[in-house]
Amino acid sequence: MTRSGRAAAAADRSAIGAAVADAHRREWAFVLAATARVTRDLDAAEECVQDAYVAALDAWARQGVPRNPAAWLTTAARHRALDALRRDRTLRSKLPLLIPEQAQPTSADSAAVGDDGEVISDDRLRLIFTCCHPALAREAQVALTLRLVCGLSTAEIAQDFLVTEPTMAARVTRAKKKISAARIAYRVPEEAELPDRLDAVLTVIHLVFTTGHIAPDGPVLVRADLVERAIALAHMLRQLMPDEPEVSGLLGLLLITDARRAARTDATGNLLLLDQQDRSLWDKAKIDDGRALVVGSLRSGRPGRFALQAAIAAVHSEAPSYAETDWPQLLALYDRLMRAWPSPVVELNRAVVTAMTSGPQAALDDIARLEQDGRLERYHYLPAAKADLLRRLGRRGEARSAYLAALELTDNQAERAFLNGRIAEMSARTDVPGQSAV
Amino acid sequence: MAQYAILIYEAESGYADGGPEVWQEVGQAHRRFAGQVGEKGSKILGGDALQPTSTATSIRADVVTDGPFAETKEALGGFYLIEARDLDHAIEIAKLCPARFGGVEVRPIMDTSGM
Numbered sequence: 184m185t186r187s188g189r190a191a192a193a194a195d196r197s198a199i200g201a202a203v204a205d206a207h208r209r210e211w212a213f214v215l216a217a218t219a220r221v222t223r224d225l226d227a228a229e230e231c232v233q234d235a236y237v238a239a240l241d242a243w244a245r246q247g248v249p250r251n252p253a254a255w256l257t258t259a260a261r262h263r264a265l266d267a268l269r270r271d272r273t274l275r276s277k278l279p280l281l282i283p284e285q286a287q288p289t290s291a292d293s294a295a296v297g298d299d300g301e302v303i304s305d306d307r308l309r310l311i312f313t314c315c316h317p318a319l320a321r322e323a324q325v326a327l328t329l330r331l332v333c334g335l336s337t338a339e340i341a342q343d344f345l346v347t348e349p350t351m352a353a354r355v356t357r358a359k360k361k362i363s364a365a366r367i368a369y370r371v372p373e374e375a376e377l378p379d380r381l382d383a384v385l386t387v388i389h390l391v392f393t394t395g396h397i398a399p400d401g402p403v404l405v406r407a408d409l410v411e412r413a414i415a416l417a418h419m420l421r422q423l424m425p426d427e428p429e430v431s432g433l434l435g436l437l438l439i440t441d442a443r444r445a446a447r448t449d450a451t452g453n454l455l456l457l458d459q460q461d462r463s464l465w466d467k468a469k470i471d472d473g474r475a476l477v478v479g480s481l482r483s484g485r486p487g488r489f490a491l492q493a494a495i496a497a498v499h500s501e502a503p504s505y506a507e508t509d510w511p512q513l514l515a516l517y518d519r520l521m522r523a524w525p526s527p528v529v530e531l532n533r534a535v536v537t538a539m540t541s542g543p544q545a546a547l548d549d550i551a552r553l554e555q556d557g558r559l560e561r562y563h564y565l566p567a568a569k570a571d572l573l574r575r576l577g578r579r580g581e582a583r584s585a586y587l588a589a590l591e592l593t594d595n596q597a598e599r600a601f602l603n604g605r606i607a608e609m610s611a612r613t614d615v616p617g618q619s620a621v
Numbered sequence: 622m623a624q625y626a627i628l629i630y631e632a633e634s635g636y637a638d639g640g641p642e643v644w645q646e647v648g649q650a651h652r653r654f655a656g657q658v659g660e661k662g663s664k665i666l667g668g669d670a671l672q673p674t675s676t677a678t679s680i681r682a683d684v685v686t687d688g689p690f691a692e693t694k695e696a697l698g699g700f701y702l703i704e705a706r707d708l709d710h711a712i713e714i715a716k717l718c719p720a721r722f723g724g725v726e727v728r729p730i731m732d733t734s735g736m
Binding site: 281283316318364365366367368372376 | 623706707708709712727729731
């Protein structure tokens with residue numbers, strides 16, 4: 184082989200590698216969901232799908248990348264499953280998956296057609312709803328979704344959620360065993376149960392996003408991989424359930440929130456709040472996509488908590504500056520959000536808006552009520568919000584104590600650096616009359 | 622069809638303090654439940670109410686002691702053994718099961734026939 188021939192072959196190999204990696208990111212859920220139907224066992228399905236991706240590296244280098252990679256991979260994984268079943272009859276009984284025979288096709292069900300004309304039905308919704316079944320603990324739902332729907336390895340998920348790999352492996356195994364032992368059916372919930380069941384799915388995706396948006400600890404503010412996984416999951420869900428307003432709401436919320444990513448820290452990684460951000464750095468395209476989704480989901484009638492949160496994010500995104508934000512509209516949206524989703528976190532955010540419409544003292548009164556309530560005892564944004572209001576009122580000593588209280592409750596380095604900066608500011612001697620620098 | 626146990630955990634004080642009217646109401650609720658199970662396409666295979674934990678005797682490693690294993694506010698007070706298609710079906714039925722002083726737990730029955 185000539186030198187240029189070798190170089191071309193190497194370039195081909197890396198192009199094939201990229202195509203397989205791309206198919207892994209895009210098609211894992213489709214291939215696994217369809218394979219699980221044949222294996223009727225989640226572990227066996229995972230193994231067969233892994234093997235199919237490995238086989239794709241060689242096969243695609245020889246035959247070229249197939250027209251429909253998902254269908255190719257599914258056919259390959261299913262062949263492996265059938266081979267394994269022939270060799271080992273016990274494969275079936277390890278983690279038997281309950282697939283109701285009368286599983287009715289949903290309107291969202293679509294299908295892929297392979298190069299050989301085989302039609303493979305789209306079982307991704309079944310997979311997602313099984314991973315997020317309310318009989319599973321929230322942390323198990325999150326782990327299963329990342330593992331089975333996104334195709335992340337146990338090591339990757341463990342790293343994202345700051346637990347050891349054996350701990351995460353045990354969590355995933357326990358959850359799979361429960362699916363099989365308690366007979367959690369591999370199906371899409373019926374109309375009547377859909378609102379609750381869908382809420383669990385949306386909560387899991389939102390949790391993946393927030394874990395990435397503000398990493399619970401560590402040196403960086405954002406874990407981009409998790410943020411992108413969450414957005415990809417929301418995109419997938421929207422593609423599968425285009426008529427669910429809360430699904431559009433969630434995707435809109437994630438897009439608009441993530442659009443600020445580049446503006447959320449300065450060049451040295453320091454945290455910048457909404458009023459300090461350079462709005463020209465916001466991702467205009469993402470905001471536009473998000474806003475279109477918000478408009479659609481608000482039009483649907485009774486908007487839910489994700490659509491309303493998205494609408495709030497959209498109002499912020501429309502303001503040319505912090506001062507020019509439409510605070511009265513935000514307050515009205517927060518009131519609707521409180522009705523749709525009564526939660527102390529919403530109340531706290533509403534208080535911050537109240538400060539802009541009625542002044543910091545009114546907001547401090549709201550926050551005092553929340554402090555007594557006690558549900559936000561471990562939530563560092565409560566003392567942080569209080570500190571900021573006290574700072575604006577010039578009550579520096581109290582502000583400093585509140586910043587210190589917030590510092591006690593967060594382990595994210597970017598947030599800690601920000602709070603330490605404010606504490607130093609509040610401690611500095613100034614000649615403001617009537618203020619003692621404690 | 623698979624089998625599930627619906628375990629009824631309740632605060633015993635509810636019955637101790639409630640008097641005969643409570644017993645009567647709860648008895649009616651359970652008779653109503655038995656009817657609903659059939660309508661839901663399931664079947665009650667067995668079940669009973671248990672005497673209060675004050676009558677319990679625990680045996681652990683051959684040591685016999687008075688009382689239940691764990692003193693908790695809510696105690697196992699009764700159970701049903703039902704048949705259901707899957708967990709969602711079992712949950713649907715368990716939601717109908719009366720437990721005014723507590724709640725219920727659904728547990729799949731382990732198939733030990735091959736053991």
